Amino acid sequence: MKFEDFLYTQEGEDLFEKTEGLDRVLSSSQMTGSEGLGVQMLEKAGPYVKIKERSGCEHEVIMLGSNSYLNLTTNKKVCDAAIKAIEKYGYGMGAVSVYAGISDIHKELEKRIANFYKTEDAVLFPSGYGTNIGVISALCSKEDIIINDSANHASIFDGSKLSGADVRVYPHNDMKALEHILEKCDKLNKPKLIITDGVFSMYGDIARLDKICELAHKWGAKVMVDDAHGLGIVGATGRGSAQVYGVENKIDLNVGMLSKTAGAVGGYCATTRKIAQYLRHYARSFFFSTALPAPTVAGLNEVFKLLEHDRAGRKELWQNINYIKEKLNKLGFNTGETQSGIVPIIIGDEQILFKMYQDLRLSGVYTNIVTYPAVRRKECRLRLCIMKDLTQAQIDRAVEIIAKIGKKYGII
Numbered sequence: 290m291k292f293e294d295f296l297y298t299q300e301g302e303d304l305f306e307k308t309e310g311l312d313r314v315l316s317s318s319q320m321t322g323s324e325g326l327g328v329q330m331l332e333k334a335g336p337y338v339k340i341k342e343r344s345g346c347e348h349e350v351i352m353l354g355s356n357s358y359l360n361l362t363t364n365k366k367v368c369d370a371a372i373k374a375i376e377k378y379g380y381g382m383g384a385v386s387v388y389a390g391i392s393d394i395h396k397e398l399e400k401r402i403a404n405f406y407k408t409e410d411a412v413l414f415p416s417g418y419g420t421n422i423g424v425i426s427a428l429c430s431k432e433d434i435i436i437n438d439s440a441n442h443a444s445i446f447d448g449s450k451l452s453g454a455d456v457r458v459y460p461h462n463d464m465k466a467l468e469h470i471l472e473k474c475d476k477l478n479k480p481k482l483i484i485t486d487g488v489f490s491m492y493g494d495i496a497r498l499d500k501i502c503e504l505a506h507k508w509g510a511k512v513m514v515d516d517a518h519g520l521g522i523v524g525a526t527g528r529g530s531a532q533v534y535g536v537e538n539k540i541d542l543n544v545g546m547l548s549k550t551a552g553a554v555g556g557y558c559a560t561t562r563k564i565a566q567y568l569r570h571y572a573r574s575f576f577f578s579t580a581l582p583a584p585t586v587a588g589l590n591e592v593f594k595l596l597e598h599d600r601a602g603r604k605e606l607w608q609n610i611n612y613i614k615e616k617l618n619k620l621g622f623n624t625g626e627t628q629s630g631i632v633p634i635i636i637g638d639e640q641i642l643f644k645m646y647q648d649l650r651l652s653g654v655y656t657n658i659v660t661y662p663a664v665r666r667k668e669c670r671l672r673l674c675i676m677k678d679l680t681q682a683q684i685d686r687a688v689e690i691i692a693k694i695g696k697k698y699g700i701i
């Protein structure tokens with residue numbers, strides 16, 4: 290069995306039988322060395338890093354697989370603030386937020402996030418995944434209808450399932466299909482929530498938030514946007530996907546992650562005072578989970594100071610995005626409909642994709658890969674995440690290697 294076939298065949302009579310298949314595949318001769326997903330980072334997550342392969346081999350790669358688009362993970366001001374905070378607060382909070390897990394700088398961060406979105410309040414969650422799970426399952430129940438874009442992040446689908454709501458799904462960015470669902474659901478006379486990624490994590494394109502807000506208004510639905518990959522990157526001043534469409538004041542639940550552009554970990558929901566208060570009492574991934582460590586929060590306060598004034602290097606990032614996209618397209622690679630720091634290269638054959646992923650890494654370029662069910666099999670892809678600090682020479686070198694390997698496998 291091949292790695293890609295294995296991933297989604299996990300049945301067996303014994304509960305743990307499913308662990309055997311993966312073990313066999315990963316230790317087979319086909320997979321010896323460095324195949325399989327994941328490597329170890331041996332230094333700071335910058336644009337050129339030393340990694341350790343599963344085989345134990347260590348080497349340097351041009352990093353095209355980090356969500357720290359603006360390199361805030363290693364920003365000096367951000368790191369200095371974190372170091373200072375560790376001296377004052379220690380390295381963890383030791384309690385959930387509702388008990389003694391919140392410090393003054395956690396409150397400051399919530400305020401900064403609320404101001405950023407011009408909302409009354411914002412709630413900090415210990416993880417991005419937990420933000421979606423918590424927000425959705427707190428606000429929706431079996432009496433409600435959730436309408437999801439098919440390309441939404443897994444955490445949105447998991448939160449939807451957990452809520453027990455009646456979940457409907459429309460094909461990716463298909464506004465006609467969304468309206469059709471809204472029209473059908475209207476007869477059921479139940480509360481409705483439309484949920485969409487702002488920037489879609491597997492495609493890099495942006496939700497049609499103008500149309501979504503218009504339809505929500507027409508059919509009496511609320512709107513939740515997970516702008517994990519839009520924060521600080523898209524919109525005239527980096528305020529995210531809603532800014533792209535001028536609908537910043539029409540989003541009911543502004544969810545975002547502190548793990549991508551913001552470079553750390555955690556998530557938030559910026560919304561009204563009453564909804565935030567409700568989430569603090571009913572979102573179980575908030576209520577029952579230890580608060581973000583203060584050093585992280587101190588770093589994030591610096592991040593939001595930069596983002597507030599659009600001073601985190603968004604323009605330099607866009608120069609890199611446009612530069613690499615143009616080069617890849619000129620060579621004949623299909624980069625889809627991306628409008629963000631995520632640049633896919635559509636491969637369409639999972640066996641070739643896995644081989645390319647490995648060859649690229651061993652030749653010095655790290656990319657992520659996306660396979661079924663995150664995308665359709667024939668749309669499987671390399672997923673490049675572009676960073677501001679990549680130099681032109683590094684991009685040139687990366688493209689040269691991608692082209693060589695693309696040619697080897699007949700992609701271009």
Ligand SMILES: Cc1ncc(COP(=O)(O)O)c(C=O)c1O
Nearest residue numbers: 416417418442444490517546548
């Ligand atoms: C759109 C989207 N939402 C949520 C998440 C989960 O965020 P985190 O990794 O911070 O838990 C991700 C991360 O992959 C994402 O891309």
